Amino acid sequence: MNRRKMLLASGVTFSTVLAGCASESDDDSGNGNGNGNGDDTEPENSDENEEEETGNGDENGSEDENDDNSEEEVEEPSISITSAALQTNNVEVGESVDVDIDLENPGGADGEIDLEVTANGEIVTEVTEAVSADSEEAITETFSIEDAGTYDIAVNNTNAGEFTVQEPDPESYTFSGTGASVEQGVDLEGGLTVVDAIHTGGSSNFQVSLVNDSEYNDNFVNAIGEYDGASAALIDADEYILDVEADGDWEVEIRQPRAASGDALPQSFSDDGPVVVGPFEFSGSHIATGSHSGESNFQATVYPAEGMFGEIVFNEIGEYNGETTFNFNGVGWVDVLADGNWSIEME
Known part of the structure; x- marks a missing residue:
């Protein structure tokens, strides 16, 4: 009883101790595995994660750089009008008028520009013109106007000048x-x-x-x-x-x-016999200086295109050298009667 009980009691106690040791070993093993995973596996995962994060960051960074480069590589046209000018300032009704237009495109891509030619704000012709990248282009557009008058011509917002449309001469x-x-x-x-x-x-x-x-x-x-x-x-x-x-x-x-406009004063002209010169633009009071070396009449008269009377400027006989004033408004022609060398200056 005593010995058996003692042995049984010892066995129970031993088992209990082993059980306790096993439990601690399991805990240690668990912790060991955990620490092992923490020391070995988890750092490897951490490094891989860091590498993945670094890789993602590099990849993202590369994509951003590519985006920036892509944006820099996209070129746009930049087309503008550098000048516009009429080739003439007087035409007849229905006669063609040419306007020269200079374009430039300093941009890095080909493009097009819509051009509107206007007369006193009304469109008389329009066209779309292609301009290559980093280039200049000179073109000529043609139009006509059916009504007599004076017109300001522009191409888009660029002034091209003024011209007059007149009825054809009879x-x-x-x-x-x-x-x-x-x-x-x-x-x-x-x-x-x-x-x-x-x-x-x-x-x-x-x-x-x-x-x-x-x-x-x-x-x-x-x-x-x-x-x-x-x-x-x-x-x-x-x-x-x-x-x-x-x-x-x-x-x-x-x-x-006939003319709707003429050359502006001052004007000088000379000859050795009778002539008609003009048209000129007159605007009120003017001074005329004249000379004549002939023996007969020396007369100078300003005539309008329409009307009943002209304005006499000179009416002399024989040689003459002097100046006078006269008054005339509008477009006029100067009729000179002379039998010798003569000269006239009007201002």
């Missing part, structure tokens, strides 16, 4: 012959009429007149011998007969110049 007539002759069917509009005439090989009177049913004839030329010149007058609208008195060969052109 029909002109040309005749030629030898000796005295009469030509019918000269249908003229009222207003300024210019006769250019040449008489060669003759030594007697050379007279050129326009005759209608009125009481007075319009006499344009009255000279002796050879003649080469022009003269002007304001006449009524009517059908006329051309009456030529001559003893040589002659040529006559009858024209009616």
Whole structure:
């Protein structure tokens, strides 16, 4: 009893101790594995995570850099108008007008620009023009206007200048012959009429007149011998007969110049016989300086395109050298009658 009980008691106690040791060993083993995992596995995972994080960061960083590079590589066109200019300042109704346009594209890509040509703000033509990257382009656009008047031309917001559209000149007539002759069917509009005439090989009177049913004839030329010149007058609208008195060969052109604008003053001109010059722009009071070396009449008159009267500037006989004032507004032509060298300056 005592021995058996003692042994049994010892066995129980031993088992209990072993059990306790086993439990501690399990805990230690667990902790060991845990520490092992912590020392070996977890650091490896940590390094891998760090590498993955680093890798992701590098990859993200590379993507950002690529995005930046991608944005830098995207080029855009940058097209603008550098200048615009009309090729002419006066045209007739319906006549074509050209405007020169200079374009530039300093951008890194090809592109297009929409161009609108306007006259007094109204579109007269429009076009889309392609311009290559990093280049300049010079183009010409053409348009026409059907109404007479003065127009400011622009291309988009770039001023191209001002020009005038005028009605076409009335029909002109040309005749030629030898000796005295009469030509019918000269249908003229009222207003300024210019006769250019040449008489060669003759030594007697050379007279050129326009005759209608009125009481007075319009006499344009009255000279002796050879003649080469022009003269002007304001006449009524009517059908006329051309009456030529001559003893040589002659040529006559009858024209009616018209203009909505003219050259600005000051102007200087000279010749040695009768001429008609213009058109010029007049604006009120002006000063004229003139000289004449001939023996006969020296006359200078400013005529409008339409009207009944002109403005006499000079009306002298023989040699002359002096200055005077005159008053005229609008577009006008200067008719000069002279038989010697002469010069006129108007300002």
